[in-house]
Amino acid sequence: MKRELCGYAGKILRVNLTTKEITEQPIWDYVPKYLGGRGVANKIFWDEVKPGVKALDPENKLIIMTGATTATGIPTGGRIVIAGIAPQCYPEQYAWSGMGGWFGSELKYAGYDGIVLEGALEKPGYLFIDDQTVEIRDALAAGIWGLYTYDTQIKLESIHGKDVKSIVIGPAGENLLRMAIVATANETAAGKGGFGAVMGSKLLKGICVRGTGSIKPADVNKVLELRKTMGTPGFNTNPIKESPKFFGHGQEAEVEGGLREYNTTCSHGCNQHCPRLMMDIKSTTWKQERMNQVSKCVGPFAIEWKYDCAWMPAQTYVTEKNNTAACAMMSGAAPPPDFSDPEIPILFDEHQGDEYNFWGPDYNRGMTINELCSQYGVNKWDIIVWLMTWLSMGNAEGVFDDIDFGMEIDVESEDFMKYMLDMIVYRKGYYGNLFAEGMSRAIREMGKEKFGDTIYQQRKSRRLGGKQLDIPISFEVAWGYSAHWNGRGYEGTVPLDTWLPIAVEMMTSTRDAQTNTHHKDTTDYIHAMKTDPYGSLAGPQSVIMNETKSELKEAITTCDWQLPDMFWMTAETELFEAATGAGLTQEEIETAANRIKNLFRAITIRNYDRTRQMEVDEIVPFHRYPDADGICIDEDGFNTFVSNYYRLRGWDEKTGWPTRETYEKLGLGDVANELAALGKCPQ
Amino acid sequence: MTNNNSNLGPKELGRHVIQHAKEYSVCVGCNACEIVCSLVHEGAAGQMLRRIFLERDTINLEDHTILTCQHCQDHPCYEACPKKDQAICIEADSGIVYINEADCIGCKKCYKACPYEPKRINYDTVSKKAKKCDLCRNREAGQACIEYCQVQCLALSEADLGREN
Ligand code: SF4
Ligand code: SF4
Ligand code: SF4
Ligand code: SF4
Numbered sequence: 001m002k003r004e005l006c007g008y009a010g011k012i013l014r015v016n017l018t019t020k021e022i023t024e025q026p027i028w029d030y031v032p033k034y035l036g037g038r039g040v041a042n043k044i045f046w047d048e049v050k051p052g053v054k055a056l057d058p059e060n061k062l063i064i065m066t067g068a069t070t071a072t073g074i075p076t077g078g079r080i081v082i083a084g085i086a087p088q089c090y091p092e093q094y095a096w097s098g099m100g101g102w103f104g105s106e107l108k109y110a111g112y113d114g115i116v117l118e119g120a121l122e123k124p125g126y127l128f129i130d131d132q133t134v135e136i137r138d139a140l141a142a143g144i145w146g147l148y149t150y151d152t153q154i155k156l157e158s159i160h161g162k163d164v165k166s167i168v169i170g171p172a173g174e175n176l177l178r179m180a181i182v183a184t185a186n187e188t189a190a191g192k193g194g195f196g197a198v199m200g201s202k203l204l205k206g207i208c209v210r211g212t213g214s215i216k217p218a219d220v221n222k223v224l225e226l227r228k229t230m231g232t233p234g235f236n237t238n239p240i241k242e243s244p245k246f247f248g249h250g251q252e253a254e255v256e257g258g259l260r261e262y263n264t265t266c267s268h269g270c271n272q273h274c275p276r277l278m279m280d281i282k283s284t285t286w287k288q289e290r291m292n293q294v295s296k297c298v299g300p301f302a303i304e305w306k307y308d309c310a311w312m313p314a315q316t317y318v319t320e321k322n323n324t325a326a327c328a329m330m331s332g333a334a335p336p337p338d339f340s341d342p343e344i345p346i347l348f349d350e351h352q353g354d355e356y357n358f359w360g361p362d363y364n365r366g367m368t369i370n371e372l373c374s375q376y377g378v379n380k381w382d383i384i385v386w387l388m389t390w391l392s393m394g395n396a397e398g399v400f401d402d403i404d405f406g407m408e409i410d411v412e413s414e415d416f417m418k419y420m421l422d423m424i425v426y427r428k429g430y431y432g433n434l435f436a437e438g439m440s441r442a443i444r445e446m447g448k449e450k451f452g453d454t455i456y457q458q459r460k461s462r463r464l465g466g467k468q469l470d471i472p473i474s475f476e477v478a479w480g481y482s483a484h485w486n487g488r489g490y491e492g493t494v495p496l497d498t499w500l501p502i503a504v505e506m507m508t509s510t511r512d513a514q515t516n517t518h519h520k521d522t523t524d525y526i527h528a529m530k531t532d533p534y535g536s537l538a539g540p541q542s543v544i545m546n547e548t549k550s551e552l553k554e555a556i557t558t559c560d561w562q563l564p565d566m567f568w569m570t571a572e573t574e575l576f577e578a579a580t581g582a583g584l585t586q587e588e589i590e591t592a593a594n595r596i597k598n599l600f601r602a603i604t605i606r607n608y609d610r611t612r613q614m615e616v617d618e619i620v621p622f623h624r625y626p627d628a629d630g631i632c633i634d635e636d637g638f639n640t641f642v643s644n645y646y647r648l649r650g651w652d653e654k655t656g657w658p659t660r661e662t663y664e665k666l667g668l669g670d671v672a673n674e675l676a677a678l679g680k681c682p683q
Numbered sequence: 684m685t686n687n688n689s690n691l692g693p694k695e696l697g698r699h700v701i702q703h704a705k706e707y708s709v710c711v712g713c714n715a716c717e718i719v720c721s722l723v724h725e726g727a728a729g730q731m732l733r734r735i736f737l738e739r740d741t742i743n744l745e746d747h748t749i750l751t752c753q754h755c756q757d758h759p760c761y762e763a764c765p766k767k768d769q770a771i772c773i774e775a776d777s778g779i780v781y782i783n784e785a786d787c788i789g790c791k792k793c794y795k796a797c798p799y800e801p802k803r804i805n806y807d808t809v810s811k812k813a814k815k816c817d818l819c820r821n822r823e824a825g826q827a828c829i830e831y832c833q834v835q836c837l838a839l840s841e842a843d844l845g846r847e848n
Contacts, residue, residue, distance in 0.1 A: 073718035073728045102739065105714075109729055150742045162738065163730075186742050212808075214729025220722050227715065227831055237708035238834035264744045265711040269718055271833050273711045277744055292743045 090480025109211025170377025218581025303366025353493025
């Protein structure tokens with residue numbers, strides 16, 4: 001009999017959509033060993049999904065997990081993880097996506113720590129969880145199949161009551177777009193991985209929950225203290241802000257009648273309000289009605305994109321005197337910088353990288369694209385950062401001269417973007433179907449040499465006095481994902497010492513890793529890397545620290561932006577303890593993170609034949625193009641970095657496979673045995 | 684009935700928790716008020732344990748509404764209670780209408796008598812007890828919901844604002 005801990009609801013809900021069988025399983029089968037969230041998801045996937053299953057097969061499992069902090073009142077604990085085989089990955093692999101919102105806490109109040117879905121419905125449906133009453137309902141009869149994501153949620157509230165919380169897919173998920181999101185509230189989503197298409201393949205429009213129970217944290221006083229201290233919330237008023245124009249990364253956009261916005265919160269129990277909420281946008285999907293639309297980091301790029309964002313170093317490095325969470329920077333709650341800090345030049349290095357001139361400012365077009373992506377339920381990174389820039393650059397280079405999309409290519413035109421999105425989301429014609437498979441697959445189908453690797457001639461480095469630098473028209477980095485704060489221009493620029501660890505973090509992943517890793521360190525790191533960025537152990541150590549923190553963020557669960565706090569390295573342990581009272585030490589928590597990472601590694605090795613060669617070959621090509629300082633990857637140097645990283649991880653340097661000793665130290669002896677039988681566990 | 688631990692002075696009769704207008708500070712819908720309310724009273728967080736009610740504006744995120752007990756001076760909840768002055772009590776100096784759970788028999792008459800829709804009093808079907816705002820009368824630091832609202836959009840009304848406010 002395992003000890004029951006505070007913080008958890010106690011049960012996982014299992015639903016077989018084919019047989020309609022609904023069962024429950026104790027969460028104690030998995031925790032505290034795997035903590036929760038992504039940790040539990042990895043374990044379930046390892047145990048239950050063997051090689052050969054495809055993302056849209058009924059055999060793929062959609063694993064939705066909360067963390068021990070969810071619903072306890074611990075700040076940012078409202079987050080959940082959705083995991084399974086991800087159709088957006090190229091090739092398809094096991095991946096995950098995190099999301100905030102109010103669904104996770106409601107699910108726990110209903111009595112469940114998570115849901116594991118398998119099989120597929122034979123006609124469109126949705127899951128309705130009313131405390132312990134769980135039913136599969138008819139999505140056609142409810143009138144929600146075909147609806148946009150916001151409208152689906154509103155309709156579900158009208159059917160089941162205003163207090164229900166839902167995660168849903170839009171038309172993009174229904175039509176199996178590989179970059180379809182799972183959405184909740186306004187613009188909150190499990191955006192990466194294409195899990196919206198996995199739900200679509202199961203004919204599951206959404207999951208709607210009402211939970212009236214309660215969750216007890218182990219240490220109420222600590223929870224209350226965290227609410228005051230974690231991320232140093234400002235406790236200031238949040239008035240509506242008015243400005244005549246929208247200010248982007250270098251261009252101003254006119255806003256008819258002026259811009260009105262305020263900050264809002266994106267998950268249950270958060271003590272910050274980082275997202276910007278743009279008021280009264282000109283809505284396309286709601287016709288005459290007014291609509292507010294949240295805009296996070298990617299949204300503003302749709303409004304104007306001339307330069308990359310110059311503030312990436314400020315969001316990456318901290319010192320004891322200047323230690324501000326990125327969320328507090330966004331909400332304006334951050335205290336003014338302490339200029340007595342000798343590291344100020346590094347911290348507030350306005351690192352102006354590239355000039356691209358992709359498109360001029362247009363507030364309405366930008367917000368329309370944001371709205372449509374949210375309402376259709378499609379990943380903005382694939383659309384704004386990849387499709388739009390590709391159209392802009394490819395058009396300038398003449399690669400589309402012989403192609404007819406049915407409308408003249410003009411990414412600056414709102415009508416054209418509406419046309420493209422409609423064509424893709426509803427899979428209209430050859431190109432609609434092609435782009436619905438996501439950018440990585442579409443470009444390969446069209447011919448990568450021409451449609452991926454053609455050089456855009458108008459990238460100018462502001463760091464090198466306007467010198468033209470090579471950049472391909474396709475912003476693909478690895479595993480089927482676009483650039484995402486990789487630090488090599490595109491959205492933001494950091495020097496070699498910082499983009500190197502970011503590259504390794506993505507290399508060992510199955511998807512764009514920066515969304516949840518948000519690489520962070522102290523300025524000591526920069527000094528340590530100065531003389532030998534490829535050979536210094538500071539690089540691999542920083543990768544491991546950031547990966548450990550990232551595993552914990554999605555296991556415990558907590559926000560991507562608020563942690564890690566480099567001057568509060570025990571934060572995750574304290575949060576977990578306040579929730580559960582499990583008594584795990586800092587070392588035990590870090591071991592658990594390491595266990596979760598190595599189990600993930602084992603999945604990639606067993607199910608997808610991951611090797612060193614495979615992952616190095618995957619990550620290097622993007623880094624052969626120059627960064628904004630004109631620096632390209634030194635492949636020998638990078639291989640030294642990777643070898644050092646593997647060695648520190650306890651992975652075999654030749655294959656990249658964890659050794660038996662590594663698995664056994666983490667209590668994963670059974671995993672080692674299974675891999676050894678496949679010849680994939682070095683001694 | 685008087686309570687020496689009360690954090691409200693006698694002049695503050697009838698005061699209750701109000702939500703500021705959004706022009707002053709927009710509620711971000713974070714649930715902190717509900718969470719801390721249930722944590723300080725019950726040591727756990729949950730819908731049936733809170734004494735303050737957030738109605739989320741799911742999509743537009745602009746009109747999150749906070750519903751609170753008005754500490755009515757005619758207190759219909761108190762009047763309806765078969766165990767008045769034991770289960771529901773009125774703090775003499777402050778007029779705070781509060782529940783003494785030990786004596787509550789869970790008949791739900793108070794809940795039904797509350798004139799507001801939705802009700803400003805809660806009922807826990809697990810413990811079979813009514814739960815209502817007591818303005819944190821036993822909490823030295825005062826009203827937890829107000830203290831922990833990250834955007835300071837909650838406050839105590841200046842005076843009794845009556846049922847319409
Ligand atoms: S519970 Fe209802 S009736 Fe009783 S004091 Fe509060 S608002 Fe008035
Ligand atoms: S539920 Fe309790 S407080 Fe309410 S009327 Fe009945 S006895 Fe009184
Ligand atoms: S004043 Fe106290 S009891 Fe009343 S709602 Fe606020 S926290 Fe709850
Ligand atoms: S704590 Fe403040 S901002 Fe948060 S829901 Fe309550 S009233 Fe709104």
